[in-house]
Amino acid sequence: MKNSLVKRSWAEPYKIKMVELLKMTTKAQRIKAIKEAGYNTFLLKSEDVYIDLLTDSGTNAMSDVQWSAMMLGDEAYAGSKSYYKLEGTIQKYYGYKYVIPTHQGRAAENILSKILIKKGDVIPGNMYFTTTRLHQELAGGTFTDIIIDEAHDPTSEHPFKGNVDMAKLEKVVKKYGAKKIPYISIATNVNMAGGQPVSMANLKELRAYTKKLGIRVIHDMTRVAENAFFIQQREKGYDKKSIAQIVKEICSLTDGATMSAKKDALVNIGGFMATNEWDVFEEARNMVVVYEGLHTYGGLAGRDMEAIAVGIVESLDDNHQHARIGQVEYLGNKMMEYNVPIVLPIGGHGIFVDAKKFLPHLTQDQFPAQTLAAEMYIDSGVRTMERGIVSAGRKPNGDNYYPKLELVRFTMPRRVYTQAHMDVIAESAAAVYDRRKSIKGLKMIYEPKYLRFFQAKFEKL
Numbered sequence: 001m002k003n004s005l006v007k008r009s010w011a012e013p014y015k016i017k018m019v020e021l022l023k024m025t026t027k028a029q030r031i032k033a034i035k036e037a038g039y040n041t042f043l044l045k046s047e048d049v050y051i052d053l054l055t056d057s058g059t060n061a062m063s064d065v066q067w068s069a070m071m072l073g074d075e076a077y078a079g080s081k082s083y084y085k086l087e088g089t090i091q092k093y094y095g096y097k098y099v100i101p102t103h104q105g106r107a108a109e110n111i112l113s114k115i116l117i118k119k120g121d122v123i124p125g126n127m128y129f130t131t132t133r134l135h136q137e138l139a140g141g142t143f144t145d146i147i148i149d150e151a152h153d154p155t156s157e158h159p160f161k162g163n164v165d166m167a168k169l170e171k172v173v174k175k176y177g178a179k180k181i182p183y184i185s186i187a188t189n190v191n192m193a194g195g196q197p198v199s200m201a202n203l204k205e206l207r208a209y210t211k212k213l214g215i216r217v218i219h220d221m222t223r224v225a226e227n228a229f230f231i232q233q234r235e236k237g238y239d240k241k242s243i244a245q246i247v248k249e250i251c252s253l254t255d256g257a258t259m260s261a262k263k264d265a266l267v268n269i270g271g272f273m274a275t276n277e278w279d280v281f282e283e284a285r286n287m288v289v290v291y292e293g294l295h296t297y298g299g300l301a302g303r304d305m306e307a308i309a310v311g312i313v314e315s316l317d318d319n320h321q322h323a324r325i326g327q328v329e330y331l332g333n334k335m336m337e338y339n340v341p342i343v344l345p346i347g348g349h350g351i352f353v354d355a356k357k358f359l360p361h362l363t364q365d366q367f368p369a370q371t372l373a374a375e376m377y378i379d380s381g382v383r384t385m386e387r388g389i390v391s392a393g394r395k396p397n398g399d400n401y402y403p404k405l406e407l408v409r410f411t412m413p414r415r416v417y418t419q420a421h422m423d424v425i426a427e428s429a430a431a432v433y434d435r436r437k438s439i440k441g442l443k444m445i446y447e448p449k450y451l452r453f454f455q456a457k458f459e460k461l
Contacts, residue, residue, distance in 0.1 A: 066310045105220075116183055188219065188220070191387075198261075255276055295411075341354040358374060
């Protein structure tokens with residue numbers, strides 16, 4: 001083979017300027033720690049974690065430009081310069097007219113749900129997300145899943161598993177009527193499906209259909225830049241367009257958005273709600289004062305708004321997304337080399353291991369994903385999280401939801417870990433896989449009222 005035909009390696013488009021030293025633990029220490037945490041990785045102390053893949057939310061490494069921008073933060077209570085910088089950045093790169101800052105994404109979901117949803121409303125969406133669905137239910141609405149069937153199949157290699165099934169949507173509209181649907185909830189890069197993208201063609205079809213019926217499309221844009229990367233790589237006609245151009249086009253097909261800036265925008269705290277409707281903005285401006293703070297800071301310090309504004313621009317850089325998703329792909333390919341069953345195709349913000357296939361001897365009521373996350377921590381100090389029956393929670397009548405997907409999420413913080421860390425993670429997953437038949441399940445011994453995956457406790461069967 002000629003050298004020119006060899007596939008070239010990629011490298012991160014940054015260099016390391018500062019490091020955080022980590023505590024190394026023994027297996028005995030980890031067994032004690034996870035037992036005290038009730039086998040819930042959320043309840044572990046971070047100092048007892050070696051490689052933290054619990055979430056990519058607020059765990060990113062900010063750039064020197066972001067840290068510098070924080071020194072420019074205008075901490076005025078009203079009319080902060082930093083707010084107007086953030087507003088201008090969102091208008092320029094995302095295209096939404098009106099902006100309400102919030103302390104994080106779920107605060108934006110809360111305000112939006114209270115404004116748009118009435119009791120008895122139905123909110124179709126491309127797979128549920130935990131906090132989004134809870135806010136919809138607390139506002140009196142009911143979520144209904146309209147994602148394509150392939151999204152519920154971990155082995156399907158459909159390139160856009162986040163797509164809306166238009167036939168499912170039409171069925172919902174015929175059953176309830178357009179007036180009962182305040183909006184369609186669309187996540188770009190569907191978290192619970194394994195970080196799977198939505199195609200531009202699907203978004204255009206959805207926009208045309210909803211425009212005809214007068215139904216809003218509300219965009220959960222937490223990982224929109226990652227979705228844009230997949231459109232650029234997989235969808236015909238977009239290979240020559242930049243991430244920034246694709247993101248702007250995605251947003252143009254929606255009426256408003258909620259965002260946790262703690263993901264794509266590379267910050268440790270912050271979010272916003274955006275809309276193109278003055279009436280919705282006016283109501284949100286009133287409500288943010290009740291729940292968050294004045295509409296020109298919304299629960300954020302000026303320095304945080306400065307960091308978000310810079311992070312939005314950095315997130316749209318093609319080289320950044322190439323390296324970000326490239327690291328996830330590297331880990332996924334290493335896991336497949338060790339025969340660890342993962343969701344295919346490899347998604348954007350992490351690797352999702354199929355716990356049903358990994359631990360087929362455990363029933364879903366024995367919490368296989370929760371079990372596997374605990375076993376990963378015991379083996380190597382790698383912290384992951386459950387995305388299965390525990391995360392799915394309970395129906396309004398008290399019965400458990402039984403999702404088809406029972407996954408463990410290995411979520412990648414942006415610009416934090418090296419390739420060597422990826423090797424350690426993959427080797428640990430392989431070691432646990434080798435002893436999988438001896439692993440016993442869990443039973444839940446404490447369950448909180450809402451979002452139980454955060455605080456539930458378990459013990460070994």
